[in-house]
Amino acid sequence: MSSNHPRVVIAGTGSGVGKTAITAGIMNRLSKHRCVQGYKVGPDFIDPMFHTLACKRQSRNLDSFFMDQVTIKNLFGWASQDADISIIEGVRGLYDGLTSTGDDGSTAEIAKFLGAPVILVVNARSLAKSAAAHVLGFKMLDPDVTIAGVILNNVSGDRHRKKATEAVENLTSIPVVGTVEKLHEKLAERHLGLVTTFESDNSKILKQTSDMVENIDFSQIEEIADNAADMQFNINCPFETSPCENVKIGIPFDKAYSFYYHENLESLHYAGACLKYFKPTEGESLPDVDGIYLGGGYPEIYASEISSNKDFIEGLKTFSDDGKLVYGECGGMMTLCSSIVNMNEYKMANIFPEKAVQTQQRQGLSYVKATATPDNFLFAGQEIRSHEFHYSHLDPSPSGPFAYSISRGTGFNNGFDGKIVNKTIGTYMHQHALSTKSWGTSFVKFMSDA
Template identity: 40%
Template sequence: MDIPRVVIAGVRSKVGKTMISIGLMRALINRGYKVQPYKVGPDFIDPSFHYIATGRHSINLDDFMLSKFDLLETFERNFRGADIAVIEGKTGLYDSHNSLDEKGSTASVSKILKSPVIIVADAERINRSISAMLLGYKLFDRDVMLEGVILNRVGNPRHANRVRKSVERLANLKVFGLIPRTSVNMPYRHLGLIPAYERDFEDLLDQLADLIEMNVDVDGIVDLAYKAPEIEEVNENPIFERKNYNLKVGVIRDRSFSFYYQDNIDALANRSKVVVIDSLNDKKLPNVDALYIGGGFPEVFAEELERNRSLRRSIYNFCDEGKPVYAECGGLMFLGESIITRGGEFDMVGFLPIKTRMHVKFQALGYCIYRVIKSNPISKRGDTIVGHEFHYSDVLPLERLEFAYEVKRGKGVDGRHDGILKKNTLANYIHLHVLSYPQMIDRFLRTARRLD
């Protein structure tokens, strides 16, 4: 299968990889290309910028959570109608789920996709030594198609010339761009970038596109992408086949709750009618049969969520009636009694007998492996689920909790368990991708139909 594609990787985090990726995406859009964005790893924030830059939902590619087949499947299925794929890597090129195994790394995903890779390196206050570093990246795994580099934060023209000459001659890597130290500032807070859905970032994206056009060989990157080798064509996963349950599923998707894998939403939409709900402005739940609340930043919007009492009451009643509700991370926080932040304590839905408390340092970060110890609206006892968690909050139980999952890897709620169960509501810190556990969709919908 012929898909023009390129991976934009980094030597490490915070080298400008996201800035360059979204600038390149917008520059290609401005040139008339239909760009399909992708993000390596379990990230929700960078993909929000991809969407704003391209008008297409970014798709997560992660070979720790997904099999090689499923990774290829989602890559190919979501490319339909596009001209070129831009794949933003995660952290450093070879950083993975542990110190030895490549699974979960940008390098591993690039090999599955047989994609050429351009690596971003910080050239500030360095010249010849950068070639030694880049040569190491090139030789570390010769199966990675490392084709070139973009040098970020270069100094004056003399410095730019020296690092270009060094990298091209000593590391034998093509320099696709030399980006000067810039005043363009990317907006950050505790989980990373501020999601693009929260503000108007059009001016920023246009600035980044101009920066790329002025300092990067965009034609050369396009040429490289179009020369990428063919990849194996795989059949579509059956979970994306249309099957009508005649149900409506409410999805709270707004500034507070925006952390969703797009494949999860697409799988639901192929089997039910998805009804989008705004937790800040809608006064009550619409007529739905089930409710899905993703992660996000309820702590940032806690005061506004508290003010929307009528919606909180409507959600409480929905949960109390035994309707199926699935909530992840921020959704878990929202369903509790309150959220405690440095700004105070704010009332939430109040269905789950917990409070959640924000911390300055993250409480958990990484991949999770759980065993299902109690059947629930999305999973069956005895099964194993694999996902990811990243949160700055912890749970303060107000009474004894019933759990669905035993933690084999990760932290969850208390280091041993995750998945708080009450009636047909399941709330957990783990974020699940539908392709890591496809049964979750039909099981969730069958629960709703049984109760209809």
């Protein structure tokens, strides 16, 4: 890809400063006249949905725990090659990563990998001169990170806007590219983050985020992106490929099952699988397929609709009993249990005898390091890096055989994750296909050999 591809990182001074809504608004506005490719730093599923909605093309995750630098730059080059500009939303604060002093896992690390300048979003509520102190600290902490602009969020009128802008520009020499008014209405949230675009009024989201950024100078943002460092990117397909195997894999994709890394689906496609999407919460039954991949999402919110779809849950049980491939991640794994217990108890597929019990307290939020056990018929012996984020646990604690031995993370809270029954695996882990490079080919080979 051209060495001067326009790109910019929208980072924050911390979580909760409004990065996602502001980034989506910027993407939406720029998409009116340019082809915009969106990215999210980190393992998040929901924020990229807002990018995809705003850009009208699939957003991507850039995660340095999952992927090495070469793979990140390859994914970026491949996905951006036909775009005019790339907008990368950060995670947490700009410098926050896996350790207290290092770059690993941080937005700053991705910015340096990609040679991308940074626009820093600052929560300026009740700040004027102190906003400059925030920006100055971020500027000075790492000279290798280019903070090229600032967006001040939560300004409370013209007087506040003027004072905070003058302070930042005069005391840090970094331009304020825009301000965002303090809002009374914010994007809806729940326990795993923002409410997904599958469950929202998307035209309202687009208008809301677009209106938020009306006081941002987009020509400045484009100029900052145009001045990104010269850097060559590999534009070759990053996935393992195989000849068409004529296998079909069913994938529930609706308001209950929407947490899929797009690269996982692409990996299956490039490995030769035909993907058959369906919507269990809308009453659709299992398609005629050779395997099933159940992603995560919010089955606990829509447990009543899932439980009442007998064709789906009984079909899963029969499919598993017949020894066909079923792979469930987090919410998908919960669906494989005997029931989901939330305010009420809802019958599920009963492939696993345990109940999935929803809790108020977070049970797992961590990057995961694991080794696939010898019983894991897809990835035996492989070192696995993944992510988990769940507010449920299994009751009783599951017994083996297990698919993964955990060295970092929670899993089933007993050093293991991934229950195995027949050729069904259910796990709290979300793997990324560019971390486990054989993701797609392993699924397709198993289904074609079965």
